[in-house]
Amino acid sequence: MLKALHRNKKAQMILGLLIGIAFGFLLQKSGVTSYSVVIGQLLLSDFTVLKMMLSAVIVGTIGFHILKRMGLVQPHVVSGSIGSSLIGGLVFGLGFALLGYCPGTVAKAAGQGALDAIFGGFPGMLIGAGLYARIYPALNANILHKGEFPAQTLPQLLRVSEWLIILPLVVVSVLFFILLGYLGL
């Protein structure tokens, strides 16, 4: 039944819109759509972004791995490399601080009236997408596959059970949250 739903293009367009709406709603409520919150996180004076992201990762990783064990979801991971994940990640980071929004939150900021997101962020991102499409052939031939990672996931890399990674991840995250509370951040 799920496979038939995945193949139903019209249903997937509606689901994309509905999931986007729920995502936008939750992100607006979490406060991370605000410029000062993002910059505060990058200046390490406001930890709202990390609190939200780590909570999503903890809940999501437990849910995802249970669903995967039940055979209801398929993993979707991209192969990483120094040339792609590391360099691309750093380029993204520079843009993240200059714009003060990410590709998701720029749409959310636009939805709550931020004109720098509408007239600055959106055109910049569409130019960036077009630019990337043009440099992709050269990057793909020369840089993206440099230093490919030996495994796709941490459990594969360390050859341990998924839960041996998830459990410490949850414990460390909760300790980190407690520490943030203790420091008054």
Next chain:
Amino acid sequence: MGEYILDLVTQVGWSPYVAGAGIGILVCCAFLLSDHPLGCSTGYVKISGLLERAVRPSMVEKNEYYRVILPALDWQFFIVPGIIIGAFVSAMLSGSFQFVWVPALWADTFGPGPALRIAVAVIGGILLETGARWAGGCTSGHGISGTLQLSCASIVAASCFFAGGIAMAVFLFRIMGQ
């Protein structure tokens, strides 16, 4: 119960822990119902490809990248307008919708003029989307959907998002802004 829900949706902000947990559940729903990791940056490639196709169809047809990411009105495309609607509804319900040219923090440091802010936002947007496609995902695709699958690429990319971001934010607000 009805009043409680009304109160909840009209609140300006929720605890980031609660909103984050909700997003974790939402990502699981996206995997279950749509067989997709929840990510945003692919949607912009689709929008950009569709716009370019309207102007220069031959470029889009020949381009290698638009064959990897098809410019089409599909699941990933609809995430972006969905987010705009969701944030708009949330901001309207809580009364926090407001047209703002320059964020207060920017104005305090670099002055209230919109021209400089918009110029920097355009450059930021270009680097942001270029970097997202280069790394194969953004803060949602790698930072949340990929990291929760314990993907090596996503964990490295997400760490670099913050490393690059912290370096640039410190440069802007602690060095330039002084």
